[in-house]
Amino acid sequence: MFDINLFALFGQLLVGLINGSFYALLSLGLAIIFGLLKIINFAQGALYMLGAFIAFLALKYMGINYWAALIIVPVCVGLVGxxxxxxxxxxxANEDHLYSLLLTFGLALIIQGAFTHMFGSSGLSYAIPEELKGGNRLPFMYLxxxxxxxxxxxVAVCFGTWYMIEKTKLGAYLRAGTENPQLMQAFGINVPLIVTLTFGFGVALAGFAGVMAAPVYSVSPDMGSNILIVVFAIVVIGGMGSIxxxxxxxxxxxxVEGLTKYFYPEASTTVIFLVMVIVLLLKPAGLFGKEA
Amino acid sequence: MNQPANIPSAQEANHPNSWEKLRIDNLHAFYGESHILHGIDINVNKGELVTLLGRNGSGRSTTLKAIMNMVGRRTGSVVVNGNETINMPAHKIAHLGLGFCPEERGIFSSLNVEENLLLPPHVRSDGMSVEEIYEIFPNLYERRTSQGTRLSGGEQQMLALGRILRTGANILLLDEITEGLAPVIVQKLGEVLSLLKERGLTILLVEQNFRFAAPIADRHYVMEHGHIVEEVHADELEAKTELLNTYLGV
Incomplete structure (x- = not known):
């Protein structure tokens, strides 16, 4: 009963890491927007979907390839943000956080509805770029x-973002601007501009994730809403606002999700929420969150 | 442009007396419905150290915040280094050469001591170097990698002051910098203020500790209920001690 099929186990681990990469990109965007601006952006999933669609449409109608899309799409989605x-x-901005949550939730529904209306709900496919086709046989798996x-x-984009926020002068402006925006203004820093650019950057990460996802998941209007609930659970587990x-x-x-798929597949869609409940009970501020 | 005769012409306004660093005329400030300042007139000349005295709630801190445009709404005139700022957004005002040290010190907990020190952007070119600031406040050097809010109250005050000296601001607005600090630190801050004055910086100081302010200040404004009720020059202090006591005494 414990004979482990390494090939299958590593296969699920890989799928787990892939999903985890998207979770990380999306939850990072949410954490930046929440941590620095105190906005709960429910439209993050819809903007991820928008990123995938822009990449798809740009390729189909304008011949913009995957590599160009990796740059152009985040910029476009960032501008939307x-x-x-x-x-x-x-x-x-000065109302209760609930208002921005409801506003972004409404926007997410509008964007998703518009794309369902235009493209239907069945997925579209986006080809893997020529340079990245094929793979390598490793000892226990095919990669x-x-x-x-x-x-x-x-991982590179996430690390770069973390470094920028935690270790650079620009990041210090962001962190200080979150703590005491009025004093930062008095020091001569244009805080409203920083807020706008930060929101744009957090949202651009979702656009980037959308382009990355287009070749592996099907490009469909509901791809964002499917993943967003999981991503919110992850932000809560990690600690709201912890980059x-x-x-x-x-x-x-x-x-964790990948391993669950191997050992007890029935729980794989639930396991993250189970972890969330346990973390909330034991450490309400999240694994990496600062206790208030 | 048609202007009423009693307003200085554009030419005069653009060429203010160069020794006048800060000039406040008929300043009113509001937080929501509350009217806090009722027509304040203050001027501070180059190299002067001027204090705002008064009881708690008399509007002294609000005056400093109103100069920085950190209040809900303000009307009147605030001229900084010859520039009218009344309609300027808050983030542009510091760049005219103002450095603000808030009463609550405003040390950022998400930054360490050195990050706090380096945070405010330069507003003029001739600020102190970080080495110079560490020389004045050696404690800050010792603790440069600590989280900003882990410092003692006195060290936080040194950090809040050191931080604006680096920016090159030549007009400092200091709010209650001696509040709650040990006598030895108060003495140190007094020495630093004298040093800054020697260097030609202009200082507007809100102070509760009259004994700290009296020996170093050139002039004092006394505030009550959002008005300036008295102006006292350093050489009039003795003659007006009794008057000051009635305004400041509890």
């Missing part, structure tokens, strides 16, 4: 190149 922040979220790329690229916590928890929960 900047407009959202400037014209929809800022006017209610497709594109999957290896997903893991490397997301490093969001990244590590994202990858870790992907692996």
């Amino acid at each position: 900047i407009l959202m922040e400037r014209f929809l979220i800022r006017p209610i 497709p190149n594109y999957r290896a790329w997903i893991i490397i690229a997301s 490093g916590g969001a990244i590590l928890t994202g990858l870790g929960m992907g692996v």
Whole structure:
């Protein structure tokens, strides 16, 4: 009963790491937006979906390939985020957090509804770029190149973001601006501009994840809403607003999910929520969160 | 442009007396419905150290915040280094050469001591170097990698003051910097203020500790209920001691 099929186990671990990479990118965006701006952005999933669709449409109608899309799409999605922040979220910035949550939830439904109307709910496929086709046979598993790329690229982007926020001067402005925006203004820093750019960046991460996801998951209007609930659970497990916590928890929960798929597949869709309940009971601020 | 005769012409406004660093005319400040300042007039000349005295709630801290445009709404005129700021967004005002040290010190807990020190951007080119600041406040050097809010109250105050000296601000607005500190630290801060004055910096100081302020200040404004009720020059202190006691005494 304990004869472990290594080939299957490593296969599930790999799937776990891939899912974990997307969890990490999306929860990192949410953690930045929540941690630094105190906005709960329910539209993050819809913007991830938007990223995948822009990549798909750009390839189909304008011949913009995957590599160009990796740069262009996050910029486009980031601009959408900047407009959202400037014209929809800022006017209610001083209200209760519930208002921005409801606003972004509504936006998510509108974006998802519009895409379902235009493209139907069946998925569209996006080809793996030529350079990343194929794969390598490792001792216990077959590793497709594109999957290896997903893991490397997301870890690099996540680490770069963490470094920027925790270790640079720009990051110090962000952290200090969260703590005491009024004093930062008095020091001569344009805090509203920083808020807008930060929101744009957090949302651009979702756009980036969308492009990364297009070749492995099917591009469909509900891809964002499916993943978002899991990602919110991950942000809660990691600790609301903890940047490093969001990244590590994202990858870790992907692996936990993968292992569960191997050992007890029936629980694989539930296990993250089970972890969330346990973490909330034992450490309400989350694994990496600071106790209030 | 048509202007009423009693307003200085554009030419005059652009060429203010160069020794006048800060000039506040008829300043009103509001938080929501509350009207806190009722027409304040203050001027501070280059190299002067001027204090705002008064009881708690008389509007002294609000005056400093109103200069920085950190209040809900303000009207009147606030001229900083010759520039009218009344309609300026808050983040542009510091760049005219102002450094603000808030009453609650405003040390950031998410940054360590050195990050706190390096945080405010330069507003003029001739600020103190980090080495110079560490020389004045050796404690800060010892604790440069500690989390900012782990410092003692006195060290936090040194950090809050050191931080704005680095920016090159030549007009300092200091709010209750001696509050709650041990006498030895108060003495140290007094020495630092004298040093800054020697260097030609202009200081507007909100102070509760009159004995700290009296020997170093050139002039004092006394505030009550959001008004300036008295202006006292350093050489009039003795003659006006009784008057000051009636305003400040509890």
